Every structure is written in structure tokens, then in C-alpha cells.
Amino acid sequence: xxxxxxxxxxxxxxxxxxxxxxxxxxxxxxxxxxxxxxxxxxxxxxxxxxxxxxxxxxxxxxxxxxxxxxxxxxxxxxxxxxxxxxxxxxxxxxxxxxxxxxxxxxxxxxxxxxxxxxxxxxxxxxxxxxxxxxxxxxxxxxxxxxxxxxxxxxxxxxxxxxxxxxxxxxxxxxxxxxxxxxxxxxxxxxxxxxxxxxxxxxxxxxxxxxxxxxxxxxxxxxxxxxxxxxxxxxxxxxxxxxx
Amino acid sequence: xxxxxxxxxxxxxxxxxxxxxxxxxxxxxxxxxxxxxxxxxxxxxxxxxxxxxxxxxxxxxxxxxxxxxxxxxxxxxxxxxxxxxxxxxxxxxxxxxxxxxxxxxxxxxxxxxxxxxxxxxxxxxxxxxxxxxxxxxxxxxxxxxxxxxxxxxxxxxxxxxxxxxxxxxxxxxxxxxxxxxxxxxxxxxxxxxxxxxxxxxxxxxxxxxxxxxxxxxxxxxxxxxxxxxxxxxxxxxxxxxxxxxxxxxxxxxxxxxxxxxxxxxxxxxxxxxxxxxxxxxxxxxxxxxxxxxxxxxxxxxxxxxxxxxxxxxxxxxxxxxxxxxxx
Numbered sequence: 001x002x003x004x005x006x007x008x009x010x011x012x013x014x015x016x017x018x019x020x021x022x023x024x025x026x027x028x029x030x031x032x033x034x035x036x037x038x039x040x041x042x043x044x045x046x047x048x049x050x051x052x053x054x055x056x057x058x059x060x061x062x063x064x065x066x067x068x069x070x071x072x073x074x075x076x077x078x079x080x081x082x083x084x085x086x087x088x089x090x091x092x093x094x095x096x097x098x099x100x101x102x103x104x105x106x107x108x109x110x111x112x113x114x115x116x117x118x119x120x121x122x123x124x125x126x127x128x129x130x131x132x133x134x135x136x137x138x139x140x141x142x143x144x145x146x147x148x149x150x151x152x153x154x155x156x157x158x159x160x161x162x163x164x165x166x167x168x169x170x171x172x173x174x175x176x177x178x179x180x181x182x183x184x185x186x187x188x189x190x191x192x193x194x195x196x197x198x199x200x201x202x203x204x205x206x207x208x209x210x211x212x213x214x215x216x217x218x219x220x221x222x223x224x225x226x227x228x229x230x231x232x233x234x235x236x237x238x239x240x241x242x243x
Numbered sequence: 244x245x246x247x248x249x250x251x252x253x254x255x256x257x258x259x260x261x262x263x264x265x266x267x268x269x270x271x272x273x274x275x276x277x278x279x280x281x282x283x284x285x286x287x288x289x290x291x292x293x294x295x296x297x298x299x300x301x302x303x304x305x306x307x308x309x310x311x312x313x314x315x316x317x318x319x320x321x322x323x324x325x326x327x328x329x330x331x332x333x334x335x336x337x338x339x340x341x342x343x344x345x346x347x348x349x350x351x352x353x354x355x356x357x358x359x360x361x362x363x364x365x366x367x368x369x370x371x372x373x374x375x376x377x378x379x380x381x382x383x384x385x386x387x388x389x390x391x392x393x394x395x396x397x398x399x400x401x402x403x404x405x406x407x408x409x410x411x412x413x414x415x416x417x418x419x420x421x422x423x424x425x426x427x428x429x430x431x432x433x434x435x436x437x438x439x440x441x442x443x444x445x446x447x448x449x450x451x452x453x454x455x456x457x458x459x460x461x462x463x464x465x466x467x468x469x470x471x472x473x474x475x476x477x478x479x480x481x482x483x484x485x486x487x488x489x490x491x492x493x494x495x496x497x498x499x500x501x502x503x504x505x506x507x508x509x510x511x512x513x514x515x516x517x518x519x520x521x522x523x524x525x526x527x528x529x530x531x532x533x534x535x536x537x538x539x540x541x542x543x544x545x546x547x548x549x550x551x552x553x554x555x556x557x558x559x560x561x562x563x564x565x566x567x568x569x570x
Contacts, residue, residue, distance in 0.1 A: 051448060053444075073448050074453070085445065090445070091437065102434050102437075102449050103450075105431050109431065111431070
């Protein structure tokens with residue numbers, strides 16, 4: 001079976017800065033893949049290229065067998081790419097349920113169905129009790145969950161999570177991890193950007209490490225964390241020699 | 244929860260029907276022409292502000308150039324009538340369509356602008372429209388157009404001896420704008436608009452067609468405002484660029500909504516119900532020889548209300564929100 005998502009030789013330059021150089025990755029159906037790397041490795045750029053925020057300078061992006069390189073974000077959402085934002089972007093003047101309805105309207109044109117779908121998703125993500133609260137009144141961990149809920153309401157095939165677990169308390173992070181597993185069990189492929197290794201590694205099936213805009217290593221989490229190249233990228237030469 | 248929601252929608256509709264019925268009966272008790280005049284203007288501005296609120300309140304694209312659509316409605320109607328003998332009823336529709344098309348034509352470049360830049364563009368465009376009409380000989384230029392009144396006629400929508408038909412038309416316009424808002428509020432468009440207002444990037448990622456949402460809002464908003472403009476032209480039976488396209492109309496459409504509660508269903512009606520009589524009364528009480536005292540009083544009141552209730556008058560009626568933090 002073909003991969004759900006594939007990037008082929010993707011480059012992104014911002015003036016003289018090369019954020020991604022020749023990145024080719026693939027994400028199979030039903031996988032949870034972690035995209036990790038030190039700060040400035042180009043994770044967020046790659047993430048935005050996949051979500052369709054901007055087209056790559058060079059290279060192509062295939063989703064579900066279709067070339068989506070030039071498609072804008074909204075069109076990718078319709079094809080089944082859902083995403084969250086690293087800096088949460090809730091619709092602050094709208095209630096939680098209304099936030100989620102916006103997402104649900106992608107596949108449900110009748111309001112009543114969109115509303116029902118939104119309630120379903122709120123149950124699934126554990127936000128049901130907060131349905132009628134304004135998004136601006138949520139605590140940060142709930143806002144993160146709302147991001148996930150909104151994206152899930154679009155019924156994605158691929159869910160892109162941008163640092164949803166970063167900055168949470170350990171308990172909140174555990175709840176988040178459980179939610180990601182639940183999402184995968186519902187048949188949705190997950191690609192997540194994180195830089196907190198100890199949270200991501202036990203969760204993902206496969207990890208892709210980016211460094212200086214290139215794919216450094218990819219493989220099973222257990223192998224990746226022991227790879228000298230990865231240790232060097234994160235901690236510097238001195239530690240890699242010891243490994 | 245869904246039942247709550249449906250009940251709230253139904254309650255809004257019932258309140259609106261009751262208010263409309265009460266409004267419809269007022270001419271039975273109010274015979275004073277001056278007061279009737281104030282009522283007509285109040286209803287008209289409520290309808291206009293409600294229409295403005297669709298683009299600027301719900302969709303968040305603040306326009307201070309809606310005078311352009313108001314004027315286009317007025318001019319389209321009167322030019323069609325004077326030059327081609329087209330009845331105002333058809334002129335009204337034509338004005339709406341022309342305005343909606345122009346709003347979309349302008350939206351094509353300007354909806355790429357964000358925030359303050361968009362606001363500035365709307366002001367500038369309306370001023371350009373004003374200047375064009377000032378210099379357009381065929382449309383009467385600065386002299387304007389006087390509509391000849393030949394007695395009361397529903398066909399030509401002109402009345403000399405009574406203001407009642409105007410009153411009921413203004414009421415109908417206000418109800419129409421309110422109902423369109425009510426109806427769109429719980430539709431895909433309504434949700435898209437609010438999403439676009441709050442965060443266009445997030446909206447885009449959820450499959451919202453941001454650009455076309457704005458275009459749709461602009462078209463509906465401009466259409467309704469133009470119908471208001473047509474009505475106003477018939478009501479005053481004389482138009483010139485300043486008196487139907489002046490900047491004050493843009494402000495008088497925005498202020499009631501802002502004062503009452505921007506982006507809300509009831510804000511514009513509530514705002515207009517307070518603001519327009521206030522405008523007229525301060526002019527009546529403090530206007531005249533002093534020139535300007537009325538505006539000082541009026542301005543002070545607006546400042547006071549804004550300071551006390553930054554979210555609009557409607558926040559007085561808001562139910563206490565569930566804001567308790569739960570984990």
C-alpha cells in the first residue's frame with residue numbers, strides 16, 4: 001500500500017536561509033510518526049509545507065496518492081489533512097462547541113449534523129463539559145485539546161500535531177498522550193512535531209530526526225535515541241564520543 | 244445543550260416578532276410628524292447598522308465606507324427613475340445588485356488587506372465615490388437630483404401627505420436585515436464569518452474559504468445597505484452626493500452596532516434605538532444657534548457608554564457566563 005503522506009526532495013528557502021533541504025519522508029497509514037529535532041532544525045517549516053500554509057521552493061508533496069504541492073491549506077483540509085497550531089489559535093469570541101462546529105462543517109453541510117458531529121468530537125476529546133464556555137475562558141491545556149478537537153471534527157485521514165504536548169504539566173501531558181493513542185486507534189494517522197523526547201519516544205511508532213533542515217536519522221524510537229548522530233545534534237560532539 | 248440552543252434561537256425570533264408588532268402599532272398613538280420622522284430614521288439606521296454588522300461585526304472586516312453602497316442604492320434608483328422611467332421598486336433591487344457587485348469587485352483586491360489597512364481602504368474608496376458623483380454631470384453632479392413629487396403613489400413609492408408608508412417600509416427593512424442576520428447566524432456562512440474574524444489562519448486550516456466568506460458577507464451587506472439608500476432617496480426626495488454618500492452615513496451605520504454590541508444579533512437594533520433618537524433630540528435641544536453643543540453632548544454620551552460598557556450595551560443583558568475553571 002502506498003504511503004499516506006510523502007514528501008519528495010522538498011526544499012524551502014527564506015531568502016538566504018535554507019530551512020529545509022532535500023527532505024524526503026513518508027508516513028504510512030495508521031502510524032504515529034514523531035518529527036523531532038533541536039530548535040531551528042526546520043520542523044515547523046516542514047510541518048507548514050505539509051499543511052499547505054506555503055508551497056515549497058522546490059520538490060513535491062503527495063497526500064493519499066495525489067500531488068498536493070500547490071494546494072492551499074483549505075483544500076488540503078478537504079482532502080483529509082487536519083492540523084493544530086503550536087501557538088494556539090482558538091476562535092476566542094466563540095464557544096467551544098462553535099469552534100468545533102467550524103471544523104465539522106467541512107464534511108457536514110447541514111447544521112444539525114455538524115452540531116451533532118461536534119458534540120461527538122467533544123465527547124471523544126473530553127471537552128464535553130466545557131461545550132458552552134467561551135474559548136477565551138479555557139485554561140491552556142484545554143485550549144490545546146480544543147485545537148485537536150477542531151482538527152478531528154474535519155474528519156482527517158492525517159492529523160498534524162504541532163507541539164501539542166509541550167509546556168503541559170506531567171499529568172496533562174499523560175492525558176494528551178492517551179488522547180493521541182485514542183486518535184490513532186480510531187484509524188487516523190498522526191504526524192507530530194515535538195522536542196520533548198521523553199514524552200514522544202514511548203508514544204511514536206517511528207521517529208524522524210531533522211537537523212539543520214535535513215533528515216538526520218529515521219527509525220524506531222529506541223534506535224534513534226541511541227544514535228550518535230542524534231546525540232551529537234542535541235548535545236554536541238563531546239557527548240557523542242562517549243556514546 | 245442542543246435544546247438550549249434551539250430554544251434560544253426560537254426565543255430571539257419570538258422577541259423580534261413581538262417588537263415588530265409593537266413597532267407596527269406605534270403610528271396609531273404617535274401622530275406627531277416630528278416624532279414619526281425620528282422613528283423612521285431610527286428604524287432605517289437599525290436596518291442599515293444590522294446590514295453593516297454582517298460584514299464588519301460577524302465577518303470582522305471593519306468598513307467605514309458603507310456610505311458608498313448607501314449612495315449607490317440611492318443614485319441607481321433615482322437615475323433609473325429619472326432617465327429611464329423605471330419604477331423605484333425595481334430601482335431598489337437594481338441598486339442592491341449594483342452595490343453587491345461593486346462590493347465584490349472592490350473586495351477582490353482589498354480583502355487581501357488586513358486590519359487597519361482594510362479600514363483605511365474602505366474610507367478612501369468611499370471618498371473617491373463621493374468625488375466621482377460630485378463631478379458626474381449626467382448624474383446631476385454637485386447639484387444632485389430632485390425627484391418630482393406628483394401626489395401619493397404606491398407605484399412610485401412617494402407620499403406627500405403621510406409618512407406612514409415610509410414608516411412601514413423602514414420597519415420592513417429593519418425586520419428583513421434582522422431576519423437575514425438571524426438566519427445566517429446559524430448557517431455555514433455565519434460560522435465561517437465568525438471564524439474568519441477571530442483567526443483567519445486557523446479558519447483556513449479547517450477548510451474555510453476565507454476569501455469567499457468575505458466576498459459573500461460584503462455582497463449581502465452591500466445589497467441591504469443599498470436598499471436602505473434607495474428608501475432614503477424616496478423618503479427625502481432629493482439627493483446630492485453629500486446627502487447620500489457623505490462620510491457621516493458610514494459612521495451612522497457603524498456606531499449603533501458598535502455601541503449596542505458589535506457582531507451580535509441585537510446590538511445594532513439596541514444601539515440604533517438609543518443613538519438615533521439621541522442624535523435627533525440633542526440636535527433639537529442643544530442645536531441651533533450655538534452650533535456644536537449638540538455634538539458635544541452627543542459625543543460625551545457615546546464616550547461615557549463606551550467607557551462603562553466596552554463590549555456594547557448588550558452586555559447589560561448578557562447571562563452570567565460559566566467561566567469557572569475546571570480541570
